[in-house]
Amino acid sequence: MLRGVRSAWLLSLLLGLGCERGSSEPMRVASGQTSPAVSARAEPESAEPDAGPPETREQAAQRLARSLIILDGHIDVPYRLHEGRDRAGKLTENVLERTEGGDFDVPRARAGGLDAPFFSIYVPARYEKNGAKRFADELIDMVEGVVAASAGALVIANSPAQVRRLKAEGKLAILLGLENGSPVEGKLANVQHLFARNIRYITLAHSRDNHLSDSSYDQRRTHRGLSAFGEKVVAEMNRLGMLVDVSHLSDEAFFDVVRVSKAPVIASHSSCRHFTPDWQRNMSDDMIRALAKNGGVIQINFGSDFLDGELRLRNRKRGAELGALLAEKKLGPKDARAKPIVEAFWAKVDDRYSTLDKVVDHIDHVVKLVGVEHVGLGSDFDGVGDSLPVGLKDVSEYPNLLRALLERGYSEPDIEKICSGNVLRAWERAEAVAAEHR
Numbered sequence: 001m002l003r004g005v006r007s008a009w010l011l012s013l014l015l016g017l018g019c020e021r022g023s024s025e026p027m028r029v030a031s032g033q034t035s036p037a038v039s040a041r042a043e044p045e046s047a048e049p050d051a052g053p054p055e056t057r058e059q060a061a062q063r064l065a066r067s068l069i070i071l072d073g074h075i076d077v078p079y080r081l082h083e084g085r086d087r088a089g090k091l092t093e094n095v096l097e098r099t100e101g102g103d104f105d106v107p108r109a110r111a112g113g114l115d116a117p118f119f120s121i122y123v124p125a126r127y128e129k130n131g132a133k134r135f136a137d138e139l140i141d142m143v144e145g146v147v148a149a150s151a152g153a154l155v156i157a158n159s160p161a162q163v164r165r166l167k168a169e170g171k172l173a174i175l176l177g178l179e180n181g182s183p184v185e186g187k188l189a190n191v192q193h194l195f196a197r198n199i200r201y202i203t204l205a206h207s208r209d210n211h212l213s214d215s216s217y218d219q220r221r222t223h224r225g226l227s228a229f230g231e232k233v234v235a236e237m238n239r240l241g242m243l244v245d246v247s248h249l250s251d252e253a254f255f256d257v258v259r260v261s262k263a264p265v266i267a268s269h270s271s272c273r274h275f276t277p278d279w280q281r282n283m284s285d286d287m288i289r290a291l292a293k294n295g296g297v298i299q300i301n302f303g304s305d306f307l308d309g310e311l312r313l314r315n316r317k318r319g320a321e322l323g324a325l326l327a328e329k330k331l332g333p334k335d336a337r338a339k340p341i342v343e344a345f346w347a348k349v350d351d352r353y354s355t356l357d358k359v360v361d362h363i364d365h366v367v368k369l370v371g372v373e374h375v376g377l378g379s380d381f382d383g384v385g386d387s388l389p390v391g392l393k394d395v396s397e398y399p400n401l402l403r404a405l406l407e408r409g410y411s412e413p414d415i416e417k418i419c420s421g422n423v424l425r426a427w428e429r430a431e432a433v434a435a436e437h438r
């Protein structure tokens with residue numbers, strides 16, 4: 001892993017690329033530094049006397065955002081684009097350019113130093129036994145169309161080695177994860193089909209139990225965990241080198257997965273239940289310990305609901321109040337006349353959003369529990385609506401998170417693990433398990 005990073009860095013030097021990506025970005029802050037990994041704990045005063053002005057935390061965060069690979073486990077932009085299509089089925093947003101709405105577009109990804117977003121191929125639960133595979137294929141086709149229109153700036157990647165190569169080339173590595181296993185449609189051949197289409201993780205279930213697994217949101221507990229076929233799907237994913245994603249699963253299904261899986265698993269967009277007691281969508285401490293034992297990674301979700309249980313309950317109450325207010329005026333939430341009322345309502349609330357610091361609290365919690373090798377980033381950008389913390393509103397704001405990690409005393413090698421190293425290690429291990437199968 002380290003060798004890969006170093007060779008990418010060397011390659012960029014040989015090719016004369018000042019930084020691996022966005023050579024138009026000013027790199028003054030890094031001039032005079034010979035090591036890519038200066039200790040974060042070093043005070044600015046301790047810099048070499050001839051190294052120019054001392055680097056501020058802000059500058060260090062910007063430098064890291066450019067030099068490290070930032071991999072995000074879950075960005076819901078495909079579904080956002082699909083939902084926004086016009087009547088003729090044409091896309092109404094071009095994420096290759098700056099978009100007005102949404103949390104992801106390529107210029108903002110560049111500004112934030114994002115290198116490898118997992119685009120979520122999200123298949124709503126209603127498609128179970130109702131055209132799920134066709135819908136997944138449609139979303140993948142759509143993403144392929146966006147990538148094809150990028151003139152090589154974006155590339156669909158399907159391995160850690162390719163992610164590293166693309167970083168060195170200054171290209172954005174688009175990774176594909178399937179959210180909801182419904183498209184498997186009862187056939188292992190469909191797992192192979194999805195793998196061939198570059199899907200590299202499957203979130204086994206979404207908001208309802210499906211034929212593979214129970215969901216944390218569904219009280220039926222259909223299989224009391226994984227179904228028998230779900231276990232076969234996990235084995236097939238291990239055989240192929242596809243990561244199993246445990247986000248959204250019930251606790252029983254999670255423990256089934258770590259029992260069955262021969263490869264590390266990920267939670268592509270879950271946070272710590274410690275901060276949201278009784279909410280099964282996040283992971284309990286016992287689950288995080290079991291995940292770590294399996295070699296896996298929990299990728300922290302940035303949505304306010306995921307970060308702060310008390311805030312989630314307060315906002316739920318406020319949402320009900322707002323709903324009643326609109327109902328009184330006989331307005332639906334999407335009515336044009338509702339907009340000023342909704343805006344005025346939230347303008348009076350000063351703690352609607354969680355904080356950047358809280359995201360770091362979640363990272364800290366995992367680190368204290370199981371070490372820094374098992375935590376990563378899974379923003380859920382474009383998937384959690386208007387609930388993102390101040391300072392982490394979109395893909396341009398990862399440097400704020402890096403600065404907050406530096407402020408908490410995280411070293412640069414540890415920040416590299418959190419930004420991508422841990423997930424790439426788990427993924428490489430999954431590839432190795434698949435190779436052992438052959």
Ligand SMILES: [Zn+2]
Pocket residue numbers: 179248269383
């Ligand atoms: Zn989700």
